[in-house]
Amino acid sequence: MTTPPSGLRERKKQATREALREAALRLAVERGPDQVRVEDIAEAAGVSPRTYNNYFASREQAIVSAVTADREARVAAAVAVRPAGVSLADAVTDAVVEQYTATGEHDPRALLLITTRTALRDAYLDATAGIAPPLTAVIAERLHDTGEHTARVLAASVAAAVRIALEGWLQPAGNAEAAEGLAAGGLVVPSGSLPDRLRAVLAPLAPALDAAERRTRP
Template sequence: MTVEVSLRERKKLATRAALSHAAWTLMVEQGLDAATPEAIAEAANVSPRTFRNYFASREEAILAGLVRQGTSLVDTMRARPSDEPLWDSLTQVLPSFVSAFIGERDDIAVLMRAVGDNPGMRAQHLVTYERVNQQIAEIIAERTGMDAEGDMTPRLLASVLAAVLRTSIEIWASDQTDRALPDLVRDGLAQVRDGLPIPAPRPPLDSSRP
């Protein structure tokens, strides 16, 4: 009986992953308008009814992969030595992790445009970051012996880390920098770890000079 339940659950997870992959691929290759629930279901070789059993909207399906990757981040953090300082673990894990799960810059640029242009995508994007934020808070609480719900520190630090990841990804996806994504994440983590030092203001330009 246990084996039967396990196989059933694995099949359900595989179907969910296939729908999410189909939704993401349609958005990236053909645009958000092409990623209808019916088209997603057809691409995944299931019925539209099956799609509705797994996802409430196309936006949720498109971004489900990022939530799933957040779970693997928790697993990676748990695999770090238990006596390793938390910041050292974060610095070791987050830069390489974010590069692996984000994928191609052009694909993320498409996502950012969809988020900016479509209210439904924007709302689901916020929900996705909140879920990843909660996952990070839980692993911080686990590593520090705190309560992810009752203690402020895990939630504050998780929010800051989520902001570092989001800002690094947005800068990288905007194609306004030649720096690699892991380097942007490392820089963001270092700034936060150092208390986010504010640089001295730049001297004003001398308008009288030619």
């Protein structure tokens, strides 16, 4: 179960993936993301440029994945670790906050680079959707497979909420276009720490998580 049935072939795939990730991030940090061509990344990883995009659909995806790659699995694992006593909502919330505040052992320049350049920022936000599949698995386990859809919907909602938190966190000033008619309220708190933002966006989903959990064993 921990090791999928795949044998020795899968490792080289993951190794190549890792090599591409690392090369992409390293080159991007060294010379700036716009001065890195796909050819360079492929060469640094020891593969053909054609092979590169059998793994990644865009340059930004490759760079960002070096930072977000394992977070997907880590979030799910962090949820799984929580004892059965705590509510699903608390487990998910704490796990998310825990994993997104952990800086990891990455080059601090990397995160700075990503949050600065718009293209990378967008790719980073899109990557948050990647936590949904593993989250679906652990949530489904806690729910004892009560309705296949439920776990997927809740996981996707959590991912969407996290994305919103990151969007807000990464904005120095408000962008008018997204809010449109919403800005009428006027009273918005543009700043705030990331953990606070994460808890704020996950709070509205807590009732749904609790309700789903309650439905399994009354």
